[in-house]
Amino acid sequence: MEKTLEPTITPRLAARRRPPNFPHLIRTITSIDHLKQLHAQLIKQSYLNHHLTSPPFVSSLLSLSLSTSSLHYCLSFFISSPEPSRLLTSALRLAKPQITLLAYSKFRCSCLELDQFCLSVVLQAIGKDKTGIGNFNLVSEAHGFGIKMGFDLDPFVQTAMIGSYAAVKRVSDARKVFDRMLNRDLVAWTVMMDSYCRTGNYNETIHLFEEMKISGLPPDRFNLSIVLSACTRSGNLSLGEALHSYIIESDLSHDVHLQNSLITMxxxxGQMKKAEAIYNNSMSPKNLVAATSMISGYAKLGQIETAHRIFNDMPEKDLVSWSALISGYAESDRPDKALDIFKEMNLCGVWPDVVTMLALISACTKQGALDTAKWVHIYVKNHGLDKVLSIGNALIDMFAKCGSIADACNVFEQMPVKNIITWTSMITGFAMHGDGKSALALFDRMENENGIKPNDITFVSLLYACSHAGLVKEGQSLFESMARDYNIEPRHEHYGCMVDLYGRSKMFKEAVKLIETMPFRPNVVVWGSLLGACRIHGEVKLGELAAKRVLELDPDHDGAYVLLSNIYAKAGRSDDVRKVREKMKFRGLSKEKGYSWLELNGTVHAFLTGDNSHPRRTEIYEKLRDVVADVETIGYLPDAGCTLIDSNEEEKREAVLFHSEKLALTFGLIHSKRGDCVRISKNIRICEDCHLFVKLVSKVYRREVVLRDRTRFHHFRDGICSCGDFW
Known part of the structure; x- marks a missing residue:
């Protein structure tokens, strides 16, 4: 008998006979044609029909159909399914928010019926959408549709409606929906509280929490976390402490989210001992959120070293924690360290976002080093952040405060979008550099070309520009136009600028009259402006009155004592200078020490008056003596009246020659050549003697000198200052 041979099945043939892996094929759909082919295969084989209602297939169908104008095909699929609403709800829940909203707008015009569950998903998508599709009109339309279909009393729809109204900043409409709810569960209360908190209505958040407690519903960890956030942002420490006690009593103190919220609060x-008690005693392991809050808290109190220690102890660091430390150093007047931390962050492979860059720009602004500012600007452009509005505004301010109004203008002109902060920042930049006419011209351009209306801060900058450029008529006109043309009532700051404008222009009668006719009581700003003008022009009696008024409002105002002693010193009244100094000593006050700094090859060199700490001090003082000798040949005589030390004239003369800006300028001369620009920053106002000295140096040594003091910039060139000796 002949033996029948069985066919040999090779592994390759066996592989060909395996059924298709439909779940894998569904997950790898890339086009609508691909999806239709797969759809046809699934229909032919009825035992595979369950794949047609699988979430991945329905989600792919929805997104591909809407993106390729195959809406009819998509509608046919849902209409022919046994439970179209349930299937559509499932698909919308899985889809991206913008796809869900686009599908809703398309399907509303079709014969496909939508139920309350589908509507709830659509409303939730509005709250999640970040693209701008979910606007007020869409929320309003969805609300109207819910009313028409009788879904408006469904608690799920109502709760979703509250969240969607809050997402489009219509929290009052959200509250109306909430108030109409017949049965409010804990979720509804929590969503309404979150709506208030997210829109900055922190007191309303707290009030609603109290209402919930009165209604008999006990708080849970979710709404407790929201209310703690409201306490954090509103500074309501007493309620925060009460909530902490409740959390302990309710045995919720080990909840990580609540621990984070309490530490942040x-x-x-500023209650770092209480924060540290939770952080060290209750939290294990410690997480990024809590550690970052601790860093920010200590930094705000000026304890930056403690903040840095916590940062170093973190096993993992994210962008937020790096940003908190950078911001902490910037706010602690340690801009150089903030820049070092930023560079260290880059070396660790962590790249900045907008918040980080704003902290870095703030640090660079405080440092005042133009070379570093330009490096930051290049970094911003290389990382595609130069088109961000807030960063553009910060760059304008940075360049203006680092002494380059030209770079500030370039950033301004290249910004594709400008808001009132942009224009005001540029106006302020011109004002700081004493270019009042350019500030006023830009204001006219802002109104005429762009139709942007000024705010109260814009007028502070404009009046400041006028006061530092002697533009009295222009300042008067702007001040009068505030209430008349813009419905902006002048505040203390505006009156202070006008008093400063009149005082600098030696129009003291007008300054006093304005103070006497103010609609509210003059404050330290107003009287201080008058006192500063009296120091400039040597008005002793009026200066005494202004100083008296300042000290009545603030008995420990060291600046008032210093300005008054300057007035007496200028008038040669040494006994009165001594009496003022004795009063300061009795009250434990001292004059703020002046120091100056400049950047050289990426290193910042700082100098105090009579400084002997610099490693090249011998060379600096030898060069300074040569410089003094050179400028004396064209008329320089040291003004001993610019120093308040209690000594003889020769000692005063020596003291004024060793002022910090003179040392910084001398160091700059050593490291520059004719035609170069020397950039110096000073923490207090430059004195008259140093102002004259720098003018003469710029002429003799053919240098441009840009000096930034507490209030403005001085550009010295060929013996002339941009302020016109009006500062």
């Missing part, structure tokens, strides 16, 4: 309110 205590840190924000």
């Amino acid at each position: 205590y840190s924000s309110c």
